[in-house]
Amino acid sequence: MRDDTTIIGADLLEWYDVHARDLPWRISPAARAAGVRPDPYRVWLSEIMLQQTTVAAVKDYFARFTARWPDVAALAAAPDAEVMGEWAGLGYYARARNLLKCARAVVAEHGGHFPEDHDALLCLPGVGPYTAAAISAIAFDQPEVVMDGNVERVMSRLFDIHTPLPAAKPELKARAGELTPTQRPGDHAQAVMDLGATICTPKSPACGICPLRDPCAARRAGTAPELPKKTPKKPKPIRHGYLYIGQRTDGALLLETRPDKGLLGGMLGFPGSDWSEAPQPAPPAPADWQPLGGEVRHTFTHFHLVLTVFHSELPMDTRPAHGHFVDKHAFRPSDLPTVMRKAFNLWRGT
CATH class of the missing domain: 3.90.79.10 (Nucleoside Triphosphate Pyrophosphohydrolase)
Incomplete structure (x- = not known):
């Protein structure tokens, strides 16, 4: 496999500039190149909603939330019952409770603006390592490593890593960190996620049209469809x-x-x-x-x-x-x- 991570990153961004998904919370690569900055509120809200939930399920909820509460101050001032009612059906309701706590903390402690400092983001209610990294990278263009299921799958195949999840997470994050550039890290993070969502899919990955097909170790080894490996789950009671x-x-x-x-x-x-x-x-x-x-x-x-x-x-x-x-x-x-x-x-x- 080529060691030139700069070339791999450049190939990925070139693909993303053409094939980026059009999502309601996202700034397109062209708009970002023109100087348009993502709204941290919309980035944060989408990332909280997308936890354990699909993009298709989230779109309508995101549209209703942002129409009703267009910024973090409006959400912070909303009655709890109204927010919980709008959230109904998305599941994992602790997210909705933390959503309100976080919005109110941003207003009370940060003047209604999400902090750009990664450690400060981690101190907000309901913001864990993944969400803090996503906000830092996507909203503030900082070179943080954003790890979701799509990224884990891409890394496991790109480097042919057979250690089962979740034990493989540290190695996968380290590999993703090697590829994270200092230029356009937000676009890079979204590019890897898009690659996993549209090309490097769980079943029947489209290796023939993948921008990283040449350096992909799993494609060459013929192991891509079986990765990432996962520790068998126990039956639910x-x-x-x-x-x-x-x-x-x-x-x-x-x-x-x-x-x-x-x-x-x-x-x-x-x-x-x-x-x-x-x-x-x-x-x-x-x-x-x-x-x-x-x-x-x-x-x-x-x-x-x-x-x-x-x-x-x-x-x-x-x-x-x-x-x-x-x-x-x-x-x-x-x-x-x-x-x-x-x-x-x-x-x-x-």
């Missing part, structure tokens, strides 16, 4: 739970805001039991609770969830042990996280 959908005679629904910490933290949902192997029934109020036909199934990062859903009509004088009634005209199913919306749809028969 199954947890169970009970959920209660109560509707008052005036149409109001019994809902609760979940605790800030934990799964679906801060989100609106229906009262229910714990989620475990053997949950205990936990009706929120005395009533004739009847099971709905069918179950709600949902998969989280670390487990599968099966919910048994009960429903009941509640009298006007009901005083629930936990939760609160929401007027039927004020309730929006879109404010519910996906698992709760599945339960709502089951109840409504949709």
Whole structure:
């Protein structure tokens, strides 16, 4: 393999200048060459949304967020419930809670401007090494190494690295660092990600049209399709739970805001039991609770969830042990996280 990382980087940027993806949060190579600077707010927001989520899924959410809250100050001033409602469906709800904490920290501690210093970025809520590197490189054109799944795949194939993930991460990052230039590091970071997303794909990589096909060690060895190797995952456990959908005679629904910490933290949902192997029934109020036909199934990062859903009509004088009634005209199913919306749809028969 050629050792001239400068040539490899130049080939990659030449390809990126022609084939860069058109993404709503991105400044094109041509615009950047003309002096247009990326908005750190949009870079940060997109990177938080893209964690564990696809570009296709994020585009509409990003458009709604930036239309409603066009800058970090507007987002910092937004009510928590409205932001959590807009986030519903994206999953990994701790990201939404940290989104608000970070926006408010940027306003309170940095005058509404994201800090350019990498270490200062790392001090912001919800900003870890990957996000800090992405903001530094893409927004501020600093030579930080940005490592996502696409970059890991490109590096593992370019250097024919067979150490399984996650153990291979330090070596892959070191290799990516060798290629990161001091000129146009933001474009370089996005170029590697685009290469992995469009050419060096997980299955059937298009090696014939890859700008790095000549120096790619895995292509020459015929091992590209099998890389990167991964340590086998353990089967996910199954947890169970009970959920209660109560509707008052005036149409109001019994809902609760979940605790800030934990799964679906801060989100609106229906009262229910714990989620475990053997949950205990936990009706929120005395009533004739009847099971709905069918179950709600949902998969989280670390487990599968099966919910048994009960429903009941509640009298006007009901005083629930936990939760609160929401007027039927004020309730929006879109404010519910996906698992709760599945339960709502089951109840409504949709």
